[in-house]
Amino acid sequence: MAISLGSIADDYTGASDLANTLTKNGLRTVQTVGIPDPSLALPDVDAVVVSLKIRSVPASEAVNAATEAERWLRQQGAGHVLYKICSTFDSTDAGNIGPVTEALSEAAGGGGVLVTPAFPETGRTVYLGHLFVGGQPLNESPLKDHPLNPMHDANLVRILARQSRGAVGLIDLAAIAAGPAAVKVKLDALSTTGVTMAIADAIFERDLETLGEIALETPVSTGASGLGLGLARALVRSGRISASATGEDAIRPVGGLSAIISGSCSKATLRQLDVAERLMPVLRLDPERLLAAGPDEIAAAISWAGDRISAGPVVVAASAAPGTVSRLQSQYGREASGHAIETATSIIAAELVERGVRRLVVAGGETSGAAVDRLAIPAFLIGPEIAPGVPVLRTVGNTQGDMLLALKSGNFGGEDFFTAALAMMR
Ligand SMILES: Nc1ncnc2c1ncn2[C@@H]1O[C@H](COP(=O)(O)OP(=O)(O)OP(=O)(O)O)[C@@H](O)[C@H]1O
Numbered sequence: 001m002a003i004s005l006g007s008i009a010d011d012y013t014g015a016s017d018l019a020n021t022l023t024k025n026g027l028r029t030v031q032t033v034g035i036p037d038p039s040l041a042l043p044d045v046d047a048v049v050v051s052l053k054i055r056s057v058p059a060s061e062a063v064n065a066a067t068e069a070e071r072w073l074r075q076q077g078a079g080h081v082l083y084k085i086c087s088t089f090d091s092t093d094a095g096n097i098g099p100v101t102e103a104l105s106e107a108a109g110g111g112g113v114l115v116t117p118a119f120p121e122t123g124r125t126v127y128l129g130h131l132f133v134g135g136q137p138l139n140e141s142p143l144k145d146h147p148l149n150p151m152h153d154a155n156l157v158r159i160l161a162r163q164s165r166g167a168v169g170l171i172d173l174a175a176i177a178a179g180p181a182a183v184k185v186k187l188d189a190l191s192t193t194g195v196t197m198a199i200a201d202a203i204f205e206r207d208l209e210t211l212g213e214i215a216l217e218t219p220v221s222t223g224a225s226g227l228g229l230g231l232a233r234a235l236v237r238s239g240r241i242s243a244s245a246t247g248e249d250a251i252r253p254v255g256g257l258s259a260i261i262s263g264s265c266s267k268a269t270l271r272q273l274d275v276a277e278r279l280m281p282v283l284r285l286d287p288e289r290l291l292a293a294g295p296d297e298i299a300a301a302i303s304w305a306g307d308r309i310s311a312g313p314v315v316v317a318a319s320a321a322p323g324t325v326s327r328l329q330s331q332y333g334r335e336a337s338g339h340a341i342e343t344a345t346s347i348i349a350a351e352l353v354e355r356g357v358r359r360l361v362v363a364g365g366e367t368s369g370a371a372v373d374r375l376a377i378p379a380f381l382i383g384p385e386i387a388p389g390v391p392v393l394r395t396v397g398n399t400q401g402d403m404l405l406a407l408k409s410g411n412f413g414g415e416d417f418f419t420a421a422l423a424m425m426r
Pocket residue numbers: 013146147148263264265266269287318319320324325326328329337338339340341342363364365366367368408409410411
């Protein structure tokens with residue numbers, strides 16, 4: 001297998017979002033969970049997205065995991081490696097976007113790296129280095145209340161500079177509108193002044209097509225699904241790939257029971273849970289009790305779900321509104337509470353799979369990572385799209401047999417997302 005494009009995703013929902021975009025743009029794509037064991041038979045594909053869980057870990061850990069994945073992707077033939085970050089630039093002043101991007105670039109011999117989280121299909125645009133989420137600057141959007149990385153600055157040049165060793169520049173919309181040659185001139189000019197990473201503006205898909213063409217000439221880029229779209233279209237335009245992917249094969253029915261697990265506290269997920277409550281049984285976990293009386297609260301949730309699940313899908317959610325989340329965090333600490341809740345939701349997910357769940361929806365990037373790790377699923381084939389950024393996934397090499405999953409990024413999906421997902425997972 002020689003692949004054309006490699007990607008390292010900093011969380012699992014982000015990986016499936018990117019894999020969805022690559023598939024929609026014609027690239028046969030597989031999503032692996034970490035670096036796959038050599039014994040895992042992967043299908044013949046154009047692109048591999050390695051899912052890591054490195055968005056909220058210490059920077060040195062993220063750098064080590066990402067550089068190891070980069071080495072493996074190069075061994076598979078990847079000429080270009082995209083570091084997939086969140087379209088809302090989820091990170092803190094300690095990292096990890098800057099440190100990982102710099103490490104990947106150094107491993108590939110250096111040179112200026114294009115960085116853009118723009119993903120216009122989901123309302124993420126970048127103008128003069130400022131990230132907008134829908135109509136709001138990042139720091140006024142719901143991301144200001146994110147449980148793990150509250151975003152209080154919309155200026156990506158500033159944010160990236162705070163977490164990086166090298167200088168950060170800007171490639172503005174004027175350069176991008178002038179086409180690939182102008183972007184290349186600007187990137188080269190910035191590199192000669194010592195800039196190692198350049199935030200690139202992008203508002204429309206055509207901007208990302210321009211960026212994709214130039215990124216493909218470099219060994220490494222950093223961005224969200226929008227840049228993936230640009231790279232995929234550039235590969236197809238160049239004739240290196242024949243755009244044959246459809247995703248239909250991945251959606252063959254698996255049967256079994258179905259369940260939804262949510263640890264996402266994003267505004268979109270909270271609304272989706274309210275809507276689901278009218279249609280199916282929803283258990284709201286008590287996070288306070290989860291932290292104080294962990295195993296008992298987990299056992300009670302498993303028993304509640306076990307009593308209902310043969311009659312239809314059930315939802316188990318730790319999700320709460322920003323005020324409740326910050327009260328819990330001030331009592332137990334941000335990382336400790338997040339980690340304890342992820343552990344609880346992943347145990348509940350695994351127990352439900354033990355009891356026959358084969359169709360599983362998980363909401364939240366960290367929550368999905370913890371659940372998929374506990375289930376020890378090695379890889380996914382990418383099926384059709386449920387909502388922008390969220391495909392149906394079919395397990396590859398899963399010891400429990402074939403399962404269908406949907407890993408939903410917190411802010412993605414319409415208010416009926418959960419029923420829409422289950423309707424596509426038979
Ligand atoms: N009630 C709660 N109080 C405090 N933290 C919570 C609560 N419920 C869930 N969490 C934690 O909040 C974090 C939510 O992060 P997660 O990445 O899963 O969702 P998200 O941020 O909405 O999704 P994404 O990263 O895909 O946008 C997790 O660490 C989870 O354990």
